[in-house]
Amino acid sequence: MIAIIGGGISGLTLAYNLQKKNIPYVLMEEASVLGGCIQTDYKNNVIAEKGPNSILADEFIFDFLSDLGLDNEIILANKTIKKRFIYKGGKYRALPSGPISLLSSSFFSWSQRIKIFKEFKNKTLSKHNSTLYDLIQSRFGNEVSDYVLDPFVTGIYAGDSKELIADLCFPVLTQNIKQYGSILKGFIKNPPKRKKTITFKKGLSQLIDTLQQRLQHIRYETKVVALNKEGESWSLLVSSKEGEEHILCTKVVLAIPAYRAASLVRPYFPTIASLFDKVEYPLVYYVHILFYKKQLGFQPNGFGALHPTNEKLLIAGVIWNSSVFDGRTSDDVVLLTCMINEKRAPFIKTMSQEKIQIMVVAEIKELYSVAGHPISVTIGSWKKSIPQYNIDMVDVKDNISYLEKENIYILSNWPNGISIADCIYHASEFSNIE
Ligand SMILES: Cc1cc2nc3c(=O)[nH]c(=O)nc-3n(C[C@H](O)[C@H](O)[C@H](O)COP(=O)(O)OP(=O)(O)OC[C@H]3O[C@@H](n4cnc5c(N)ncnc54)[C@H](O)[C@@H]3O)c2cc1C
Secondary structure: OEEEEOOEHHHHHHHHHHHHOOOOEEEEOOOOOOEOOOOEEEEOOEEEEOOOOOEEEOHHHHHHHHHOOOHHHEEEOOHHHHOEEEEEOOEEEEOOOOHHHHHHOOOOOHHHHHHHHHHHHOOOOOOOOOEHHHHHHHHHOHHHHHHHHHHHHHHHHOOOOOOOEHHHHOHHHHHHHHHHOOHHHHHHHOOOOOOEEEEEOOOOHHHHHHHHHHOOOEEOOOEEEEEEEEOOEEEEEEEEOOEEEEEEEOEEEEOOOHHHHHHHHOOOOHHHHHHHHOOOOOOEEEEEEEEEHHHOOOOOOOOEEEOOHHHOOOOOEEEOHHHHOOOOOOOOEEEEEEEEEOOOOHHHHHOOHHHHHHHHHHHHHHHOOOOOOOOEEEEEEEOOOOOOOOHHHHHHHHHHHHHHHOOEEEOEOOEOOOOHHHHHHHHHHHHHHO
16 A cells, blocks of 8 residues: 655645545545645635745646536636736836747846847857846846846745756756757757646635535544654554544655655655755745725736845735636735745844734735725745755755665655646656556
């Protein structure tokens, strides 16, 4: 039997695939609800996401959702999401979306625009374990690294592009340089697969609820406390309302964060545990703010806005939820999700939640020329949010295969991709282990 520890999207997808193949499994989740990072707040006809807001889906993901019977529940993002705004020089400016708008827009200086086109002939080679910032800066220049890369990386990883390793985050960049001598040439010769941004009628938790309904062997409020080797098998010490018990299995899948995996593997693999301990998960606050449309000085129409580090704002980015997907709020109301992270603003670690909320609302009122007070404000946090693919993750990746020889497998958003789609791909692939 396979023991799956963790009922986030990784563990649930694996359980679903194993069940379809009639491979015995049991999934243990320490919380009373499933989903891990995926948690939708649904009240007063407002659908707000505490964690991820959308899935970037390709054909594989659509097939997976179809198999789950979710075809008619999918909501595609509005076309308007192609518009992305960056705060630059005191105002929001649309990011050029292609070569023509790049030439006609004044987002970049003329010398920067020329530099972008010169990337095709840039002979700089990428260094081993180069950071994203160094790689992009060496090929495209400062304006691209400071005003495109930096805010996007903050939006995806809640991280710092000067720390994240290019090969771990976006291996295609260095592959393009190796194969074609240019990142842009690589994208032209080998365009990325078309993907669609999606959610569900009742938000992302609908995916979790559907998986939950399909699965037969889930144990809730069941925490795995220790792993003990018994011959070729593993005996799991689990703790639940009924007390402690042992569960015997042939393979253990750790679909849990690195710092939780560390404590389980430490007695047998102390060196690997110390590598897992180093994986950084920054503190992130999310603030949902509702306004009447008529209160805002301009109508948010696009995916949202990102705030580069150089602009020194507290909020790293704002998702314009009610513009991205229909049905998130009533038509006269706007939902904004503001993200604040400690990599950008380290002082939030020692600040009270109330103070952060006051500062965020004040910043939003100024940025969006708001008249009056919000209809409602909800703040929450992820004390340990998204694993950082920095230099410490290189060692983690190099050592994971050692655990696999002992029938312990890592299947989570570290170290093989943080997106929900990545978690689904890997868990689906992984179900072939028997
Ligand atoms: C704020 C935020 C915004 C994000 N935005 C996006 C986005 O827009 N799009 C996107 O694609 N991705 C996004 N992500 C990333 C994505 O949500 C996650 O990478 C993904 O959901 C992780 O799933 P997982 O199953 O690997 O891990 P988790 O969701 O962390 O699940 C792990 C589970 O294991 C359980 N657990 C831990 N230890 C034990 C134990 N000892 N015993 C039993 N159970 C245990 C936990 O309770 C938890 O339920 C975001 C993440 C965050 C935090």
